[in-house]
Amino acid sequence: MTPERRKRIDRLKKIILRMIVLMVVLPTICSILFGVKLYQAGKSSDRMAIQILLLEKALQDSNDAIERERALVEMNGDIRRSAETEQALEAADTPEESAENPESSEGVRKVYLTFDDGPSAYTEELLDILAKYGVKASFFVTGKGKGRYGDVYRRIIEEGHTLGLHSYSHEYNNIYSSLESFQNDLLTLQTFLYNETGVISSFYRFPGGSSNTISQSGTREMAAYLKAMGITYFDWNVSAGDADGGHLSSEQIINNVMLQLPSRRVAIVLMHDAAGKYSTVEALPGLIEKIQQMENTEILPISNDTVPIRQVEYE
Numbered sequence: 001m002t003p004e005r006r007k008r009i010d011r012l013k014k015i016i017l018r019m020i021v022l023m024v025v026l027p028t029i030c031s032i033l034f035g036v037k038l039y040q041a042g043k044s045s046d047r048m049a050i051q052i053l054l055l056e057k058a059l060q061d062s063n064d065a066i067e068r069e070r071a072l073v074e075m076n077g078d079i080r081r082s083a084e085t086e087q088a089l090e091a092a093d094t095p096e097e098s099a100e101n102p103e104s105s106e107g108v109r110k111v112y113l114t115f116d117d118g119p120s121a122y123t124e125e126l127l128d129i130l131a132k133y134g135v136k137a138s139f140f141v142t143g144k145g146k147g148r149y150g151d152v153y154r155r156i157i158e159e160g161h162t163l164g165l166h167s168y169s170h171e172y173n174n175i176y177s178s179l180e181s182f183q184n185d186l187l188t189l190q191t192f193l194y195n196e197t198g199v200i201s202s203f204y205r206f207p208g209g210s211s212n213t214i215s216q217s218g219t220r221e222m223a224a225y226l227k228a229m230g231i232t233y234f235d236w237n238v239s240a241g242d243a244d245g246g247h248l249s250s251e252q253i254i255n256n257v258m259l260q261l262p263s264r265r266v267a268i269v270l271m272h273d274a275a276g277k278y279s280t281v282e283a284l285p286g287l288i289e290k291i292q293q294m295e296n297t298e299i300l301p302i303s304n305d306t307v308p309i310r311q312v313e314y315e
Ligand code: ZN
Pocket: 116, 117, 166, 170, 207, 208
């Protein structure tokens, strides 16, 4: 047996093993989570419905992955493959690498404007500015306003922005006190937003980012829970600095962002939509104009295609 042939067989074994893991482990985890939730039933049926929808979504994602692997195995059934399929397999074998290498994404700089902590009294004004410039952004929202901002959540979606999750209470000590608290907070937000908008968001931003030190060792478990639920978390690699202590002028906010942008091929920009952050609103028009003047640059809302910039990658 030539070493090359052995290499191919090894790779095929790897694919089959991965298929088995996907087929057995994921549904098992989902069933256990589902079982636990069933056991805790008696709570709200709304929350249960969201949980089921999320699990279905996660299962669908894993089924898609299994289908892709199966297609690859069939394609290579007799192990004699053309150089072309060999390359295709190599590419399919390392999806993370290519996705996480922004240099490979055809040279266009992608900028994602994200606003945390809203809705607030300023959200409508932010939406007006974004509409004026024809720019789509992403809002990682909380449920803090209770029922007060129903129209705002709906407007975010109707105008083509991404509605992301940022915790219901935004109280770090509560959310991060245990995995169960984290799950409860997330499900409360999911249910709340589903009732307000009919949308189930699958984008999450950890309060304080994934590298927060509040949850100590718990963030890994929380990240695993998000993954099992088919939810992707996003941090940022450009900060407007508008959350730091002290008031920043709109010029300082623009400068902060524009200093960091040129060195990023994929830029997820952290800003805040909250009381006392009006200079962020004032900065937005100038900031958009400056970004739009950059060559080979586009401003996009976060989607399933977005490279999930992360401070900590939990696996
Ligand atoms: Zn926050």
